[in-house]
Each structure stands twice: as C-alpha cells, then as structure tokens.
Amino acid sequence: MMEKFFISAGIFTLISLSSCMNSPSSSNQDKSGQQPAENTNFTTVEVEILNDKAKDILDENIKGTVIADNFIWSEGPLWIDDKELLLFSDVPANVIYQWTPEDGLSEYLKPAGMTTPHEHDKEPGPNGLILNHQGELVICQHGDHALSIMNAPIEAPQVKFKVLANEYQGKRLNSPNDVIIDKQGQYYFTDPDYGLAKAEDKELPFNGVFKIDTSGILELLIDTISHPNGLAFSPDEQNLYIANSNHDSPIIYKYRLDHNGDILDGGVFFDFKPLLDRGPGGPDGFKLDSSGNIYTSGPGGVWIISPEGEPLARLIIENRVSNCALSKDEKTLFVTNTDKVLQIKLKN
Template structure:
C-alpha cells in the first residue's frame, strides 16, 4: 500500500472519531424510587451552550426538534440531533423599534391543539401565537391575551394549555425594565390567569403569589402547580381547579427557601410526565417529585436551572440552565 492510501485512511479514521460528549452535574437520588426514571449514573449532556439565559424549552415531535428561548437576545433557537443548533425565530418576544430592558425576548413556549407555536412574550407583554407554519417561522404574531380589565400585563412568563384549549399563564415582572418600579407597569400585582379557548376572555385566578413563574397541570387536569421564584418565599404551590375554574384548596408542594440560600436557582419552570412525576427547576438543579409529592431526587447542576421539557414519550429530559441546554436520557 502506498503512502497516498495510507494518508487517506488516516484522514478517514480521524473524521470518524466522535468528539467526547461534554457533561456537567450529577444525579442525586433521594431513594431507590428514582431508579425507575433515571439511572444514578446517567449523564447530563451539554448539547448547546453560549447563551445569555436559555429558557422555555419545547420538544416538537412532528419536526423532531427542540425549540428554546434566549430571553435577553430576543430569539428562539432550534436544536435537532441531525443539525445541532440553528436560529429559528428573531425577534421572538419584543417587536418594538426602541431598545429597552434586558429580558425582552420570549420565555415559555408551547403548542396549541392545532400544533401552532404559542409564545410568552416579555417585551410585547402578551401571550401570542406565531402566525406562520412551524416549518417556515416568521416574526408575525396574533395576540391571544394582552390585557386584563384594560390594563397591560407585566411580562407573561410561562403557560400551559388544558386539553380543551384553555390557557393558564403566569405574569411576573421579569420583563419590565425596572420590574415592580417600572413606570410602564399597569397591574399592581403579579397574577396567574386563564384564557378561555372560545371567548378569549381573561380571568384572574390568583394575585396572592409574589413571583408566579413556572406553571403545569397534573395529568388529570384537576390540579395546577405554580412555582414562586421569590428568594424570600421559594415555594411550589398546588391548587385544585374547581368546576367553575376557580382555584381552591391551596397547599405547598415544597418550600425550598432555605435551600435557595445555598444553591443557585429558584423555583422556575416545570413539567409533569404522564405518570404525574414532576420535574421542577429549583435551587441546585431539577427537583423530581412523584405524583404524591414525595421527593425522588435531583439532577444537580452547578448553574441555575430555568426550565425543562420532556420528549420521546418521557424518555428524554431537556433542560435550559443559564447559558446551557442539557439532555438527560432516562429509562
């Protein structure tokens, strides 16, 4: 064999080598029950990095893609196993011409019953739907909810859709330039709201949570889970949904105020799998609870976790955490 072919073989072998996967963090089980979901030696893979603040992950099965927001950059990114990272939508949360503030992009993302993209838009202070196909994204939006009783929202943060099409969403101040002290603020509280799928009417469900953030429904759609990202009251709340859609029987799933003093992050975004297990970003990473509220363990991270998304029939968990997007392959 001559040197020409030897060089070709060496080049080919070098190209075939797979770069080592970057990982961070660890799995910390609270008992043996977590083994049914995640192996304690599971890797927390870094699949993308370099963002200002990654948020709102959404797995889109029909397109085999992960969408997520970089809130300060006012952009939605796309990640696929085949092509990796791509810019998907810009602007994503603020369509105004005058720059203002640092957290104006989209935050929470979800799909409606027709498979259309819904965005919680900090800068435009509304819940909106992208008026373009998923395969051909464009910054053209239809407002789904922009005001309550004639007053503009603070900055819708996260949302969940009930099977009948009703939307539940939170409205903390994080997209406001000066937050509570912003002169543009119109609502004197941080609310949790429902948008009726037929009439579009916006109903205030509660104004008693100081910093409502992540929001999710249990699989039976009878209970709403709301994260409070207040360092002085870092709590996950549970509310039953009454037949008239009011919130009743308030209670605490977990109070992690003390934990927040010693680990990065606060109660933020969360997701619930089909068995009712809760994956919630909080101090130190992702906290995992079973359907009865018992803690199963943590996905420990060295940076603040923002949100997560379940994919592939609950066998993959994607996590947005500070400047990272992470993946954990589960059982």
Template sequence: MNFLQIILPFIISLAACKQINQAKLSTDNDKIDRIRIEILDKQAKRFLTENSRIITIARGFNWAEGTLWLKDQQALLFSDVPENKIYRWSAKDGLTTWLEPSGYTGPKEKKREGSNGLLINDKNQLVICQHGDRRISLMNAPLSNPEPKFISLVDNWRNKRLNSPNDAIYHDGMLYFTDPPYGLPGQDQDPEKELGFYGVYRIGHTGAIIMVIDSLLRPNGIGFSPANEVMYVSDSDPKRAIWMKYTMGTNGNAVSGKVLYDATDLVGKVNGLPDGLKVHPTGYVFATGPGGLWIFSPEDEVVARIHIPQATANCAFDDTYTHLYIAADSTILQVTLKDGMGKQ
C-alpha cells in the same frame, strides 16, 4: 427511604453548528465540570439509573428558557430571553437561530426582553409568551417556515397591560399563564407597570381573560397533573421560594392551594429559584429550582435531584419521554431517562 448519591462525570458533547457564534458567550457560567444525581427514594429509579447519561448539546446563550419539543420535527425549541431569539436544535441539524425577533417587536434602541415560554396549540401553531411586548401571541406562520409575524391573544387584564407573561399551558381547552414582572426593566418599580399584583390567569372558552390566582409574588412555571385535577405553580420569590399545588374545580378555577415544597433555605447557597416545570404522564413533577432540577412524586415527596451548578430555568421531555432537556443559564442539557413511561 433509600438514600444514594451518584456522582456522574459531566460529558461535554457540543452540537456543532455554524450559527452558534450568533449566541452571546457567557464568561463565567460555562464551567460545568460534572453534575451530581442524588437519588432520595427508589421511586426515582423509574427514571434515573447509576448510568444515566447527561450531555451538553448547546451552549453560549445569555439566558436559555422556554424549552419546547417539536414531535414532527424531532427538534427542540428554546428562547434566549435577553437576546430576543428562539433557537432550534436537533440531532440531525444541530443548532440554528429559528426566529428573531421572538418576543419584543418595538424600537431596537429600547432593548427589551424577548420570548420566554413556548407551547403548541391544538392547531399545531406556536404560542409565545412575549416578555418585551407584554403579551401572549400566536406566531402567524407555520412551524416549517417560521416568521416574526404575530397575532396577539392577550395583552391586558381589565384594560391594564399585563406585566410580562412568563410561562403557559393548555388545560381543558383553556390557556393558563403566569405574569411576573421579569420582562419589565424596573420590575416592581418600573414606571410602565400598570398592575399592582402578579397573577395566574386563564383565557376561557369564550376568549375572556379570568383571574385564577393573585397571591403569589413571582408566579413562574406552571403545569397540570395527568388527570388535570391539580395545578402546580412555582413562585420564584427569593424570600419565599416555593412550589405551590392547587386543587382545581370543575369551572377551571383554583379551589384550594398548599405549599408543595419550600426551598427558601437554599436561596443564596446555590444558584437558581423555582422556575419552569413539566409533569410526566405518571404524575411525577420535574421542576427546575435552587441547585438544579427536582423530581417530586404525585404524593409530594422529593424523590431525586439533579444538582447543576448553573441556575436552571426550564425543562422539556421529548415525545417518547426518554430524554429530558434542561435550560441551564447559558447551556442546554440532555438527560437520558431510563424508561419513557417510568415503568418499574
């Protein structure tokens, strides 16, 4: 195994935008001076080089999450969860507030969490994990003209309200999602919590909601391998900060699972917990977690890390896989990748 540490100066390149003042400025989390890329195996050089470029494209958010690339618009969407907003960024237009409210549509005085995970369905419609409304919804408006009009897709399990759907992905025509308690003000002790566990579910082809996993304490990020035979789920429990890997059966259920990586020993030493993740077409897993972003090989090896001082929450590739966008607390980062398909 080759071990090489690369120190990169952090280049601050703030996208100008007339609406950035609408984001709540952080007083203690906007001080990233540099990022360190650590190459642990030469496999990582398929994606990162000594000259990999990392810039800030937007900052000043409360907690950025739910990164999603829109191919048709060549733009990035992402949630600011506490502020109940979805932002849009593009190289052409800069940063704008795209949708408000995004995840909580109840009385304003309650001040609940907004949207979290975002994804596109097969009809090119936006699907939103709505923390505050405790459901997954479809935005009932085109992407070209967003409006806070929503159609609920799922909000309960056996007539008990979901906790707060966090992240989701389509697999084999079914919607899989995680349901930790982060959107509940009291989390585990919240008086409005109705379920006694935090699950991973799927909405089957018939529209029925089906339990997939109920053994994780904080199921969070979720993704599938390119051949769809493996499901990855992050567990952001600080007492057991892990990424799980599940073998999937032909019926869409998890057959067996194992720990992909246990990062519990880093909790408290660096910022962040296992969170959102994306799987590259080559099978490499790009996962936000303790200390920044982790890259796992299809053989479960850690091949690289991008050390980021801020807690990271999620990431997304653009449609050519030449850029990776990382939601890092109050900041959105753009990482230039070596080759879109990771060719050696």
C-alpha cells in the same frame, strides 16, 4: 436513603446562590458578544438519589450532554416529538432557537418577544413556549407584554403574531412568563414583572396568574403569589401547580380545579426554603411526567418530586437551571441551564 452517582466524569463546582432567581447574571450578560454554538461535550451531572422510587425513573448509566451554549439566559424549552425539534428562548437576546439531533443549532425566530423598535434594557424577549391543539406555536412575549400565537407554520416561522392577551381591565400586562393549555383549549399563564424594562411603569398592581377560556375571555385566577413563574397541570388536570420564584418564599403551590378549570382551593405543595443552601437557583420552570412526578428547577439543579410532595432525586447541575422539557417517551430531559442547553438521557 440517599446515594449519589455521576452521569459523566468531571469536576463539579457549586456557585453561590444569587438573590434573584430568574434573571441572567452580569457574567452571562458579558457573553452576549459570543455567538451561540452547537456543542456535544459531556457535562458533569451528579445524581443524588433521595428515595429508591427514583430508580424507576433514572438509570445509573445515564449521561448529560451540552448540546448548545453561549446564550445569555436560556429558557422555555419545548420538545416537539414528531419533528424531533427542540425550541427554546434566549430571553435577553430576543430570540427563539431551534435544535435537532440531525441539523444541530440554528436561529429560529427573531425578534420573538419584543417586535417594536423601542429600546429595552432588561429581558425583552420570548420566554415560555407551547404548541396549542392546532399545532401553532404560542409564545410568552416579555417586551410586547403579550401572550401570542405565531401566525405561521412551525416549519416556516415568521415574525407575524396573533395576540391572545396583552391587557387586563384596560391595563397592560407585565411580561407573560410561562404558559400551558388544558384539554378544553383554555390557556393558563403567569405574568410576573421580570421582563419590564427599567424605564417602564408597572400598570397592574400585582403579578398575576390568568386563564383565557375557549371564548377568548381573560380571567384573573390568582393575584397573591409574589413572583408566579412556571406552571403545570397534574395528568388528570384536576390540579394546577404554580412556582413562586421568590428567594424569601421559594414555593410550589398546588390548587384544585373544578370542571371548568377554575380554582377551588389550594396551598403550599413544596417549600424549597430549607434547601436553598444546596446550590444556586430555586423553583422556576417545571414539567410533570405521566405519573405525576414533577421535574423542577431548584437549588443546585433539577429536583424530581413525587405527586405526594416527596423528593425523589436531584440532578446536581452547575449554574442555575431555568426550565426543562421531557420527551414523549419520558426518557430524555432537556434542560435550559443559564448559558447552556443540556440533553440528559434518563433511561435507555
């Protein structure tokens, strides 16, 4: 069954699919002279119901709001529920921004991804963000080739970092992209080469997925995914999902984990290849809710996929989606959407 309804009135226009799924277009680069700004305009988000199960997740009277815009490439949204604080990255601008319902938008941390004075002509900034079990901000830093902890309280950010990993077997990491943490306190992160400057030589011969165990040892889990990007655990942490942001192989993989969090086996979970004509974008960042449903960037917006790999719905959003974050009650979805950040009320 398929039906469509609108979150808010307006005109929706599809933009042709770019061959590169996760870097900003030249038109967005041209916006770099504009200052990011708070915005409270409604945006058109058409909801395509692909399965009636989606109605347990989505209300028919939901709406989307552009809460901030004029970014180059927004990424890595992190909603901190007890502080009612949204953090997110503008990767090319080398900035982390903050937004609250009460105070709106402001710069949070700069520089945040490349802290050295070297020139960088691509994507030097921060990307994925999480809080660890100590409440510290963990940042994927493209320009510094590092996964790092901000060495300052969340309420008083400073450009001070403790590096968790920046090399593997004596070779510099590429550009850590997204990160998660399990209940044991082990970090998992992807390391594609999107953030390497054009003048840099790639030192690792692969794009990897890594784990840092509780003793701080860095372990390579996977080196066979061409462009590993977003990743997430199933609610019971028995499975690890990883997105491949490759136009020729736009796949979300699923891997079974043992009790130590190491990979047992796995394979293709969902293939977006037959759906690329639905609009711009592909699998990039994603989140899971407490029922195991996946909210993932995909062609033409955000796709909601069941734990069984069944498409439930699509939030059709103009321009490419990079990532999303759920509120704790799972009623609100924050979406990084090229030069914008959206707040979508899923349920009242």
